[in-house]
Amino acid sequence: MVSGxxxxxxxxxxxxxxxxxxxSVSRAFTRPEMLSPETxxxxxxxxxxxxxxxxxxxxxxxxxxHGNVAxxxxxxxxxxxxxxIRAAQMExxxxxxxxxxxxxxxxxxxxxxxxxxFVGQVEGLVLASSRLSDERIRAHxxxxxxxxxxxxxxxxxxxxxxxxxGVREAVAHLAELGHRHIVYxxxxxxxWSNKQRRLAVRKSAERLRLKVDIVASVVPSYExxxxxxxxxxxxxxxxxxxxxxxxxxxxxxxxxxxRINVPSQFGVIGCDDVLGAATYPSLTTxxxxxxxxxxxxxxxxxxxxxxxxxxxxxxxxxTHLVVRNTTIGPTE
Amino acid sequence: MVSGxxxxxxxxxxxxxxxxxxxSVSRAFTRPEMLSPETxxxxxxxxxxxxxxxxxxxxxxxxxxHGNVAxxxxxxxxxxxxxxIRAAQMExxxxxxxxxxxxxxxxxxxxxxxxxxFVGQVEGLVLASSRLSDERIRAHxxxxxxxxxxxxxxxxxxxxxxxxxGVREAVAHLAELGHRHIVYxxxxxxxWSNKQRRLAVRKSAERLRLKVDIVASVVPSYExxxxxxxxxxxxxxxxxxxxxxxxxxxxxxxxxxxRINVPSQFGVIGCDDVLGAATYPSLTTxxxxxxxxxxxxxxxxxxxxxxxxxxxxxxxxxTHLVVRNTTIGPTE
DNA sequence: CTGTTAGCGCGTTCAG
DNA sequence: CTGAACGCGCTAACAG
Numbered sequence: 001m002v003s004g005x006x007x008x009x010x011x012x013x014x015x016x017x018x019x020x021x022x023x024s025v026s027r028a029f030t031r032p033e034m035l036s037p038e039t040x041x042x043x044x045x046x047x048x049x050x051x052x053x054x055x056x057x058x059x060x061x062x063x064x065x066h067g068n069v070a071x072x073x074x075x076x077x078x079x080x081x082x083x084x085i086r087a088a089q090m091e092x093x094x095x096x097x098x099x100x101x102x103x104x105x106x107x108x109x110x111x112x113x114x115x116x117x118f119v120g121q122v123e124g125l126v127l128a129s130s131r132l133s134d135e136r137i138r139a140h141x142x143x144x145x146x147x148x149x150x151x152x153x154x155x156x157x158x159x160x161x162x163x164x165x166g167v168r169e170a171v172a173h174l175a176e177l178g179h180r181h182i183v184y185x186x187x188x189x190x191x192w193s194n195k196q197r198r199l200a201v202r203k204s205a206e207r208l209r210l211k212v213d214i215v216a217s218v219v220p221s222y223e224x225x226x227x228x229x230x231x232x233x234x235x236x237x238x239x240x241x242x243x244x245x246x247x248x249x250x251x252x253x254x255x256x257x258x259r260i261n262v263p264s265q266f267g268v269i270g271c272d273d274v275l276g277a278a279t280y281p282s283l284t285t286x287x288x289x290x291x292x293x294x295x296x297x298x299x300x301x302x303x304x305x306x307x308x309x310x311x312x313x314x315x316x317x318x319t320h321l322v323v324r325n326t327t328i329g330p331t332e
Numbered sequence: 333m334v335s336g337x338x339x340x341x342x343x344x345x346x347x348x349x350x351x352x353x354x355x356s357v358s359r360a361f362t363r364p365e366m367l368s369p370e371t372x373x374x375x376x377x378x379x380x381x382x383x384x385x386x387x388x389x390x391x392x393x394x395x396x397x398h399g400n401v402a403x404x405x406x407x408x409x410x411x412x413x414x415x416x417i418r419a420a421q422m423e424x425x426x427x428x429x430x431x432x433x434x435x436x437x438x439x440x441x442x443x444x445x446x447x448x449x450f451v452g453q454v455e456g457l458v459l460a461s462s463r464l465s466d467e468r469i470r471a472h473x474x475x476x477x478x479x480x481x482x483x484x485x486x487x488x489x490x491x492x493x494x495x496x497x498g499v500r501e502a503v504a505h506l507a508e509l510g511h512r513h514i515v516y517x518x519x520x521x522x523x524w525s526n527k528q529r530r531l532a533v534r535k536s537a538e539r540l541r542l543k544v545d546i547v548a549s550v551v552p553s554y555e556x557x558x559x560x561x562x563x564x565x566x567x568x569x570x571x572x573x574x575x576x577x578x579x580x581x582x583x584x585x586x587x588x589x590x591r592i593n594v595p596s597q598f599g600v601i602g603c604d605d606v607l608g609a610a611t612y613p614s615l616t617t618x619x620x621x622x623x624x625x626x627x628x629x630x631x632x633x634x635x636x637x638x639x640x641x642x643x644x645x646x647x648x649x650x651t652h653l654v655v656r657n658t659t660i661g662p663t664e
Numbered sequence: 665c666t667g668t669t670a671g672c673g674c675g676t677t678c679a680g
Numbered sequence: 681c682t683g684a685a686c687g688c689g690c691t692a693a694c695a696g
Binding site: 053054055056057058060061066068075076077079081082083085086089090093096098099100101102103105116117118120121222249253275276277278279280 | 608
Binding site for chain 4: 352353354355356359366367368371390392393394395396
């Protein structure tokens with residue numbers, strides 16, 4: 001049984017044990033091809049025997065590369081993000097990167113603070129659904145390679161989930177079912193996705209001659225959706241498209257509280273398809289591509305890191321409507 | 333507008349600008365009380381003016397403290413973890429720690445690999461629902477302060493969510509409703525929580541003279557639950573307690589596929605209460621304390637880090653049954 | 665191919 | 681209270 005060797009093993013000890021210079025040990029680990037196979041083997045053997053493992057920190061200080069990246073999201077607990085985080089995580093893993101995770105709590109200040117905390121220890125970062133201003137994003141991007149998810153800033157590499165296509169299908173779907181007056185329950189004002197969805201609802205409603213109202217809702221959550229119901233009903237609309245599934249779920253609950261039946265009396269459509277068919281009635285929603293987005297963002301970042309290139313990249317993923325059971329004609 | 337100053341600002345530049353020695357600059361940041369207020373102010377001013385920020389890496393190399401911790405979970409996308417991660421995150425934030433997040437993908441090998449990747453850059457780690465063997469956990473704990481969540485290893489600080497109490501209530505609840513034969517749909521074999529829940533079901537069923545069968549299910553997921561339904565039905569039981577809500581949700585779906593009505597023909601109880609009332613029928617389940625667990629684990633780790641103490645800590649959070657609509661008597 | 669010698673940026677004795 | 685000098689562990693020129 002190997003007892004805990006608390007003593008610090010450095011490159012020096014390995015060098016002595018292998019009878020070579022310290023630099024050779026270093027090279028054996030980072031550029032084996034510069035050494036004779038014989039030497040490499042001797043060094044690696046000695047290292048293994050001693051249980052030596054290179055000190056990441058010292059290496060970073062000397063090279064400037066720490067092998068870390070940061071991922072910041074507004075709310076880890078929002079079901080939209082975990083799959084994205086997971087995908088990013090696994091992609092980072094493929095290139096041996098460690099990922100710092102930050103939760104901005106939907107707050108720009110906090111997000112800024114996190115970036116500051118991370119920036120000294122990472123080679124690059126990805127901001128998902130950033131709540132930061134364009135200026136702040138540009139400022140940070142000037143310091144380190146930066147990839148955005150669901151945020152469209154010129155010149156900054158970005159991965160966009162185009163919920164517009166799905167939302168347009170949603171509006172068309174409602175129009176086909178005979179709805180003439182709908183309402184969009186908005187998300188965070190600083191959210192790019194929210195702007196995009198709101199616009200898509202407006203435009204296609206206009207084109208299809210539907211009346212459309214907007215109901216504000218500060219944060220995307222079950223509670224917020226539930227609270228928005230009063231305002232939603234007050235508009236006199238017969239169907240609602242919510243910023244996301246969580247909000248939609250809250251609306252469903254609020255409607256049920258008021259004994260308003262879905263879908264016969266009122267139609268509801270969500271966005272992001274994070275709830276699967278788990279709501280009741282199962283939610284008609286717009287598909288989500290968060291896994292692809294997370295993976296794409298990270299592989300993009302890794303690519304940027306490796307090939308110092310700084311092209312203007314804009315990667316778009318489209319979406320479509322998933323019809324379930326919260327939508328039928330307004331009068332049954 | 334400040335343009336991107338890509339030049340590396342070191343302690344040296346600040347020293348010159350402030351007209352002091354480099355060491356004074358260092359002290360102004362780490363031990364202001366050792367300097368005259370006047371000097372501190374001058375240094376901080378100069379630093380602010382230049383936009384200087386201490387190099388975390390260099391500092392770490394010199395002090396051994398990097399201000400990072402790692403958190404490893406089996407599956408970020410499992411709804412049990414995001415709230416836990418978020419809580420841990422925010423607690424770390426309070427002490428200015430950066431957190432590395434790792435996803436072991438339910439695989440001990442991967443978990444080991446992650447620990448190895450992180451250990452060189454963190455002061456401590458927390459393993460949530462670790463799939464590692466006791467030996468490996470002990471080995472890692474010997475290197476760095478380590479806190480466990482839902483894993484009970486002697487001598488290692490741990491935070492345990494005692495689902496046993498809630499599960500016992502669940503069994504009693506079923507017994508009261510008149511069920512005489514129940515089945516437990518198990519989770520991962522390496523899961524401590526699974527062992528605990530299985531045992532609690534067995535024991536209390538025995539005490540209440542209920543017959544109990546066990547159905548295996550490798551990973552906790554919707555799919556796995558759905559697939560387990562055939563075996564569940566085959567046992568002839570009238571109610572099932574699932575390892576977690578995800579599995580329970582899958583069971584609900586599988587039952588619906590077979591036109592078996594819940595709760596009138598079959599009762600289902602989940603664990604962890606991660607779905608809220610979002611399933612249909614809304615799921616009777618065992619409450620979860622993951623937020624407290626995440627927070628507690630991290631504050632415990634921070635505490636260990638600060639006060640080198642190594643007491644044997646075992647922090648237990650109890651749970652209880654949350655009755656909703658998937659359980660009534662077996663014959664209606 | 666391999667050894668020697670500087671730093672990387674900062675914290676920390678140890679004198680003054 | 682402040683400055684000079686050494687070291688953290690490793691990589692990167694620069695010789696041989």
